[in-house]
Amino acid sequence: MGAHHPANGPPGGTASREGNGAARTLLGSLTGPGQRFWVLVVLVGLIAGLGAVALLKVLRFTQQLFWRSTGEDFLAGVAEAPTWRRVLIPILGGALVTLLTLIVGRPLRGHGTAGIIESIWVKSGRLSLPRALLRGLVSILAVALGAPLGREGALLSTGAASGSSLAQWLRLGPGQARLLVACGASAGMASAYNVPIGAALFGLEVLLGSFALELFGPIVVSCVVATLVSRGLIADHPSFVIPHYTLLHPRELVLAILLGICVGVASSFYVRGINAMSDLLDRSAAWLAPFLPLLSMTVVGVTAVWLPQLLGNGYDAVNAALLGKLPLSLLLLLPLAKLALTATCAGAGVPGGLFTPSLFYGGLLGGAFGVLAEQVLPGGAPSGAYALLGMGAVLAGTTHASVSAVLLIFELTGDYPLVLPLMLSAVVSAAVSRRLEPESLYTAVLNRRNVRVPATVPHWLRQEGARALLKPVHQRVAPSAPLQEVLAIMLEQPLGQDLYVTDDQGRYRGALVLDQLKGHLPDHSQLHATIAADLMDVRVSPITPGLSLGEVAARFTETSLERLPVVDGQRRLLGTISKRDVLTQGTF
Amino acid sequence: MEHTRMLHGPARAWSIVLMSLLCGVLSAILLHHPPPSVPKPPPRPERPLSSEERRSMYRMWPMFQGWPLPQLPPDTPAPENRTPPPPGPSR
Numbered sequence: 001m002g003a004h005h006p007a008n009g010p011p012g013g014t015a016s017r018e019g020n021g022a023a024r025t026l027l028g029s030l031t032g033p034g035q036r037f038w039v040l041v042v043l044v045g046l047i048a049g050l051g052a053v054a055l056l057k058v059l060r061f062t063q064q065l066f067w068r069s070t071g072e073d074f075l076a077g078v079a080e081a082p083t084w085r086r087v088l089i090p091i092l093g094g095a096l097v098t099l100l101t102l103i104v105g106r107p108l109r110g111h112g113t114a115g116i117i118e119s120i121w122v123k124s125g126r127l128s129l130p131r132a133l134l135r136g137l138v139s140i141l142a143v144a145l146g147a148p149l150g151r152e153g154a155l156l157s158t159g160a161a162s163g164s165s166l167a168q169w170l171r172l173g174p175g176q177a178r179l180l181v182a183c184g185a186s187a188g189m190a191s192a193y194n195v196p197i198g199a200a201l202f203g204l205e206v207l208l209g210s211f212a213l214e215l216f217g218p219i220v221v222s223c224v225v226a227t228l229v230s231r232g233l234i235a236d237h238p239s240f241v242i243p244h245y246t247l248l249h250p251r252e253l254v255l256a257i258l259l260g261i262c263v264g265v266a267s268s269f270y271v272r273g274i275n276a277m278s279d280l281l282d283r284s285a286a287w288l289a290p291f292l293p294l295l296s297m298t299v300v301g302v303t304a305v306w307l308p309q310l311l312g313n314g315y316d317a318v319n320a321a322l323l324g325k326l327p328l329s330l331l332l333l334l335p336l337a338k339l340a341l342t343a344t345c346a347g348a349g350v351p352g353g354l355f356t357p358s359l360f361y362g363g364l365l366g367g368a369f370g371v372l373a374e375q376v377l378p379g380g381a382p383s384g385a386y387a388l389l390g391m392g393a394v395l396a397g398t399t400h401a402s403v404s405a406v407l408l409i410f411e412l413t414g415d416y417p418l419v420l421p422l423m424l425s426a427v428v429s430a431a432v433s434r435r436l437e438p439e440s441l442y443t444a445v446l447n448r449r450n451v452r453v454p455a456t457v458p459h460w461l462r463q464e465g466a467r468a469l470l471k472p473v474h475q476r477v478a479p480s481a482p483l484q485e486v487l488a489i490m491l492e493q494p495l496g497q498d499l500y501v502t503d504d505q506g507r508y509r510g511a512l513v514l515d516q517l518k519g520h521l522p523d524h525s526q527l528h529a530t531i532a533a534d535l536m537d538v539r540v541s542p543i544t545p546g547l548s549l550g551e552v553a554a555r556f557t558e559t560s561l562e563r564l565p566v567v568d569g570q571r572r573l574l575g576t577i578s579k580r581d582v583l584t585q586g587t588f
Numbered sequence: 589m590e591h592t593r594m595l596h597g598p599a600r601a602w603s604i605v606l607m608s609l610l611c612g613v614l615s616a617i618l619l620h621h622p623p624p625s626v627p628k629p630p631p632r633p634e635r636p637l638s639s640e641e642r643r644s645m646y647r648m649w650p651m652f653q654g655w656p657l658p659q660l661p662p663d664t665p666a667p668e669n670r671t672p673p674p675p676g677p678s679r
Binding site: 065066067068077080081082085088089091092095096098099101102103105106107286287289290291294 | 599604607610617618619621624
């Protein structure tokens with residue numbers, strides 16, 4: 001955590017090294033680590049914002065070059081382009097990804113967020129900046145050339161990697177490094193979509209898994225700085241400009257719940273579809289693996305001949321669904337086709353975000369639900385309102401992060417009056433999706449890499465408690481058992497296993513611990529009259545099965561025993577819990 | 589594990605050459621035959637607000653529901669419509 005001083009740093013032979021040293025000295029000269037950290041938080045927000053602006057400029061330049069259109073009229077450019085261009089441009093994107101994959105020598109796959117979570121939780125906040133920059137640039141180019149993935153993946157990765165690099169450069173401790181990574185990722189998201197509140201909560205809920213006030217401040221500051229940069233240099237309006245939808249009838253709250261259930265099922269299908277396709281493509285032949293991006297983008301190009309809405313970020317289709325301009329057939333067909341192509345490209349190794357495709361998927365499914373609802377119960381809110389609810393519900397269902405999903409949609413559309421049904425559908429969708437698919441879009445990827453993210457629910461709310469680790473007691477003795485019997489049983493016990501004394505109703509009375517027995521043995525002349533009740537240690541207090549593992553761990557800190565007895569409300573001995581099991585299987 | 593799924597040696601080198609050629613050829617074709625220009629869309633509406641909406645925008649937040657609408661100041665009359673000041677008292 002200490003600042004780096006030039007005296008113990010690498011010798012600076014060049015001007016850039018001298019500049020680096022001066023900047024590091026300046027940061028190091030700030031009096032306390034707290035002050036220095038806050039400067040870094042602002043710096044990370046600034047870098048993430050500027051990086052996002054640069055990447056978005058590259059995106060728009062490439063779109064203009066090949067499609068003669070930019071992000072907001074992208075579909076018009078695609079629709080105007082002749083058929084052969086719709087096929088060849090995505091093929092060029094696939095060839096580019098394949099070429100760079102071959103040059104780098106390792107796949108550039110992934111949507112970035114899972115890697116950021118892994119870096120925060122497992123790798124002490126370490127991320128490779130060159131790899132993130134290359135991956136970000138390739139991702140942006142691929143999206144501009146038609147990959148059905150999100151642009152936000154690049155912005156999150158580069159923001160997070162900038163935070164990590166600053167932390168490594170200044171040799172910060174792992175705690176501050178992790179927080180800077182989260183700050184950078186959240187700032188990247190905030191600047192990508194002009195969503196400072198939603199991105200800050202996304203960082204807390206998804207990346208850090210906590211709403212602790214200590215984490216809240218730095219994340220918010222980074223997001224504010226990055227959003228100010230992007231608002232100043234790009235645009236300052238909600239990403240989707242739509243009419244203000246309002247509830248027209250109380251029954252629409254019921255419809256929102258119903259939509260939440262349907263979209264929750266669809267969200268679990270989305271997560272499983274993405275993972276199943278990745279698993280399938282992972283099993284492809286080794287010689288074929290580097291060419292999968294080319295093949296998948298060829299499929300995208302061919303599909304775009306009939307369904308041009310599937311190319312790229314998908315902004316125009318979502319906007320059309322929000323405005324209620326898409327027919328029911330497309331509202332039903334496009335989400336499934338989008339899922340298939342997104343899963344194929346992501347699994348094949350085309351880098352890009354999965355956040356925007358999930359908005360597409362949810363927005364159009366929600367729009368379809370709205371059209372059907374209008375046919376069954378006419379006179380309600382227009383289908384665009386349900387498209388908005390569907391976007392929020394899919395975000396909550398795929399990320400399992402309801403709070404940030406609601407705020408992200410609120411900021412993306414600027415539509416506050418629908419917040420009540422939006423909250424309902426998001427929470428219901430997250431619950432249904434979690435029930436059907438316990439892993440989120442991000443933790444599913446981490447599970448495949450054998451990375452376990454600690455649980456974020458309070459310890460008193462977790463399912464696993466002392467009962468989950470309970471082991472039965474095979475040997476016990478009565479208080480009146482003679483010493484010979486006690487010694488015979490104890491010598492047969494496995495190492496670390498104590499003997500417990502119970503009365504005739506099975507109630508716990510005390511523990512016989514071999515090490516403690518030596519000091520308590522009475523005079524040798526009395527050995528024949530000694531019984532278990534004379535030797536047992538009544539200070540070994542038992543635990544109850546309702547305790548959380550955190551509380552059990554706390555009890556182990558008060559004793560040197562390897563095992564503790566577990567009793568029920570009537571002090572009947574149920575079994576034992578070992579310290580080793582608590583440490584290896586408990587999630588803290 | 590991912591490294592083992594990559595090509596090595598001459599196969600990798602030839603693949604890089606092949607992909608470079610493909611990228612070059614496709615870029616040349618696509619850039620030499622640019623698509624027709626798309627008419628510029630109208631400037632993005634910065635959420636047009638009517639005067640009523642402008643006055644009631646904070647009423648969307650439940651905290652402000654039920655509050656009286658802020659009233660706009662009356663328009664300043666044009667100079668030609670302005671009533672002449674009353675004549676000064678005659679002596």
